[in-house]
Structures are given as C-alpha cells and as structure tokens.
Amino acid sequence: MKHTIGVLVENHFGVLARVSGLFSARGFNIDSLTVGETEDAEVSRMTIVAHGDDRVVAQIMKQLNKLIDVIKVVDLTNEELIDRELVLVKVSAPAQSRNEVMQIVNTFRAKIVDVNSKTLTIEVTGGESKIDAMLELLRPFGIFEVVRTGLIAMSRKSELTAPPKQAGVSTEVKGGVKKKSAAKLAKV
C-alpha cells in the first residue's frame, strides 16, 4: 500500500543524503520525495511517498526517526489530506487536434504555459488521481515530455511543526527533546 509520510528535518548540510541513503540502504522504495523550507528557515519539510506493507512502513518511520537530523515523522496516509503535485506536460498539438487538447486542459482546470505551432505545454496541479487521469487522456495525442514535482501533502486538521530549539536540556539525566512519535511508534 502507498503511504504519504511527512518529515520535518533540520536544515543541515547533507540531510537529504541521510534520508535517501536510509531508503536505499534498507531496501525501501521511494515513489517520490520532495523537500523544501518551512515557515522556520532552520527546518525543512519532506513529503515522501513510499509503498510497502504495514511492517515495512512502520520500519521506515522508525528508521527515519532514528536519524539525528530528523525532528518529526508522521504517516499522513490516513489523515484528511490536502495533497498536491505540480506537473508540466509538453504534448503534441498540431492544428487538427489542438482544440481537443485545450478542452482537456479546461476540464482539468490546468493552464497552458507555452505554445508553438506543434506543441502545447500544460501546467497542472492536483492530487495523484487527477494528474493520472489527465495524463491518460493526453497520452493518445502524443506526450513529448513530462516533469513532475512529486507530491506535497498537509493534513487538514493537525499541524506538523517543530518544537522550538530548546536551550537548557541537560546531558545525562533528561535527554534531548522528545521526538514525539519515537516511543509511541513501537508500542504494541
């Protein structure tokens, strides 16, 4: 099953390599991974779409949590989600089929961002099913090029935010700031 995982990470040098390296080292498959800064410049947020059975996904989450630069990990799959992907499609559109292509563009509330005599370049955003449906309809016209950003996702209800960089966490006794899900994840 497909899972959408939200990950907050310290915006440190090499953090993307740590996350992607973990996936390859442990044999997990990534469908897509996006990353960008959040409201806090020191924190980046990744959205990872990966598939696997529940045990595999539970392992992925726990292993991500173990990375020191990972602040929080949440499986968004069962949340009420807003998920979006941005896609650019360059499609063949000579005069005789141009209208039909434009109709599809309109139906999906996509945008035409570039035009020449032979092709149209379309920009579309949406969830996975919308994008797939549109690409399916465009395919018979001849797609030259597709670029996808990968999915980004946000829960409608709960916020995924980083705790403040807390000063004054003592060394041996109290430990670091709780990674919220670390202990709970493993609870059977």
Place this chain on the structure above:
Amino acid sequence: MKLTGAQILIKSLEEEGVDVVFGLPGGAILPTFDALYDSKIKFILVRHEQGATHMADGYGRATGKPGVCLVTSGPAATNTVTGLATAYMDSAPLVCITGQVATTAIGSDAFQEADVVGITRPVTKHNYLVRDVRDITRIVKEAFYIARTGRPGPVLIDFPVDVSRATAEYEYPAEVSIRGYSIPSKGDPDQILKAAALMNQAKRPCLYVGGGAVGSGAHKEVFELVEKTGIPITTTVLGLGIFPEDHPSSLRMLGMHGTVYANYSVQQSDLLIAVGARFDDRVTGHIEKFCPHAKIIHIDIDPASIAKTVRVDVSVVGDVRHVLRQLNKQVKDRRRDIRAWLEQIDAWKKKHPLKYRQSDDVIRQEHIIAKIGEVTKHEAIVTTGVGQHQMWAAQWYQFKTPRGMLTSGGLGTMGYGLPSAIGAQMARPDETVICIDGDGSVQMTSCELATAAYYKIPVKLFIMDNNHHGMVRQWQELFYRHRYSGSQLGASNPDFMKLADAYGIKAIQIRQPDQVVPGIKEALAHKGPVLVHCLVAKEDNVFPMVPAGHALDQVMDMA
C-alpha cells in the same frame, strides 16, 4: 584569548574526560596532532587506522565511555570504515575524528580527499563535517553525547585542516540540545504491567538477553529478575557476562552455536522475554520457525529494533536498566508454577551438555579456553577474532562479569581481537585482558603487536593455530563436500614465535595438551604483552550447530 581550531578540539576532548586517544597522523590532521602534543591526553600510535578504531571500540565496550581515535584524511579515513561498521553493528560508543582537506578544496579531488561523511554515513550513528571553527565545541559535545547515550554507537567528526587553523574564543557549552534526538529512559507503565502480567502467567517462560543489557549496565537488575522469578535465561554472544553462566538458571548462549538446551528452551517456550537483543538471524535461525508457540515481550531502547524481524506481543521502549527496575516490582516468584518446565530444561541440560573430546595427543581449543577460564577465575576481559575460536570462546570461557566479552558479533570482523584487547587494556589497566584469536583473524591486524610492544600494553594474545580459516573450512566440510576452497593457510602462516620475537614480545608455544595449563600460567605471570602460540587440532568442528536457515531445534551435535 583566541585558540586555534586544533587547540579547541583537543581542549574539548579534555573537557569530555578523554584520557587516551588512538591514532596515526598525516597531513590534514597535523595541526591537531601539534595541539595534542601539549595535552595531558595519552596518545597511542597505532600501525593501521582500522586498529585505532577497534582500540577505541574496545575501550568503549570495556567502559561504556566512548573510545576516541584520531586519524588523517583520505586513505586513513577510509581505513576506519571497517572499525566504524563493527562498532555500529554492536552499538559500541566511539568518537572518530578524521582530518579533511581544507573546506575551500572539498569537492575538487584534492590530495588525500575522500567524501568521508558520505562514506561513513551508513556505518555511524551520526557524523559531522566541521565547517566553522565556532562550531567545534558544540559538535564535540554533541558527538560524545550521541555516542554514549540511547543506543550507543560510533560518531565521526570530519575536521578540515583550515578549520583546525582558524581561531576563535574557546567556550565549552554546558548543555546539549538536539531536538531530533530523544533518549528513552523509563518504560511506559502500562506496557510494564502488560509484560509483567504475561510473565506472571506463562508456563514456559524464557529470558533472552543481549548486548543492550550490557550497554545499559543492567547486570544487577537482570540478576534480580532471574532470582526473583526463577525464569531461565539465555544470552546472545554480546550478552555474555551479563549473568553468571555457572548459575543454575543460566542456559548459556543460544543461536547457531548455542547450547542445545538454550535453543530447545527458546523453541518450546510459551513466553520469550527479549531484553536488549535484536533477533539477529544467527540467533533466531529460520525466522518463520522461530519459537512458534511463544508470545514475545521485547524490551529495547531502540524502537526500530522492535518488530523489525519478528512479531512482538508486548513491547517496552526504554533503557533496559530502568525498565527492569520497574518490572522487578511487578513480577512474582514463578518457580512453583513452572516446575514442570524447569524439570524439562534440567533434563535437556543433562542429555545435551556442551561437550568436547579431550585428547592426549592433540590440543582441543575447547580445552585451552576452558582452562583459561579456570585460571583467570572467569573474570578476565576476553576479546576474540571471528571464526571457530570465537564460538568456542563464547561456549567455554564461562563468563560471569559484564563487559567481560568483547567480540564482533554483528559484523563478524576478523582482526577485531588484538586491537580491541589493547583498547580494553588501556581502559582498564588493572584487569587481565586476553585475546583469543585465530591464526587467520590475527593476521588482519597483527601489526598492532608493535603498538602493544612499544607501549608495553600487557595483553595476552592466544593464537589458536589450526592452520585454517577454520570456520570456513567447517562449512565447506559440512556443506560443500570437503572442497576446501580458499580456507587452508598451509605453509603460508608466519612463524608466530619469530613474529613475537621480531616485535620484542615474549612468546610461549603450547604444542601438546600437558603444556596447556603451565603455558597459560606462564603467560599470565608475565608483566608485559605475551603471544601464546597454540598448535591446536586442525580439523575440529564447532558443535552444536544449527545450520543456516534451519529452526533452532534442528541442531547438529557431536555424536
């Protein structure tokens, strides 16, 4: 007053209580070695950087305090990879500092440049590239903190030469704050109650204890749990020493070369209580056939260890020592209720004891190791290489002190024995440190004999010379129709007596069984390092053995 980055680094190490550093200098780390020259920290010059990492690892495992190694960039840093991976697999606390080319040259394929942070990422708990002289103290503080807390492990600091020359004010942070790092300590009380309830009901319970219990310093708590409940206990190779093996509740080691009765007990149990152990395949055998009737309780500090390979019924995430303290308050004496089970186990113990065939002609490794155990009262620190001798050491030394067995369990690194013994001896100078090594394994790091000789580090190195890569030969005998491809050392072994002599180390040879005990005593009586060359049976096999991919009760034993 401003200090250089190198001075700041060394001062930070002092601040962390580092008393010894293992390493070898080179271009990119020269400023740091220059600063070390003025420090009270003792420096041990190794002959190969792999040795430095195993020494730091041995130091770390013998104490729980991170061992430290300091090497240069490029080839030196890549030489540490095996040692880091060894420490990572066995959760040994270690801090490794590598020189790096100047930040301005990084990425240009400069002389002795390697992407060390990239190369070591999968084999360290965490690693750092220091890019600003002002970050050094924070990074060192974090590195030691991360290395020794939680599930311990190696942390690497890659230290570019220009950063080591830059200057800054020295100020050591009092505290660490890493929001992405939490250290479980106590277990969830509800989970403890659930675990205790299962333990108070089970008819055939069995404790399975691993290196996590050693790392957490939980030997008293483990002992109390067993004494209080009467539940029998088996340990992994890394758990050896956490519980005295001469105790009637001890089932000794389980797994591929574990005792028959430990493996039977685990397989027949109705409740397996895993404590700081991670269900390695050398322990579980065929995973689908592993303890088919049992509910499983798993206590571990690392949530990712839980339910990784086996299903778990009750998990408790926490520091083993804290969790056992909580649990010990809830569990009851089970001896009366599980009497039939304990009788069954006793019957297995009688029927399938660990055994070997004593001989008057050839020396059995089991015999030497059992005698080393007796002579040292089972209280020495033992390190090993990898192979048959390692398994025999695990079976026959009879451990009874925690941190008494240092061995590469997870990665299975030949060459671990001698350097880790040197590291352990530096950490605990008053203890007897014995390396039980194979003639194959020892040659992977035997250059460190020079280190032992130069610093007069009094490790006792027993080389079990069977003239083979014995464990490989055993598999080839049993599973590859005696085709000894690449496992015979033949005439290519050096004369180990002369080797010791060449390094100026005392050498003793044990050629026949009646020389075993006198040889051991002579070695132990000597104040400096000793090499004991033991000419042992060439084609013996380690039994019991559960062939790879079989269930734990499908065991081959000596007839």
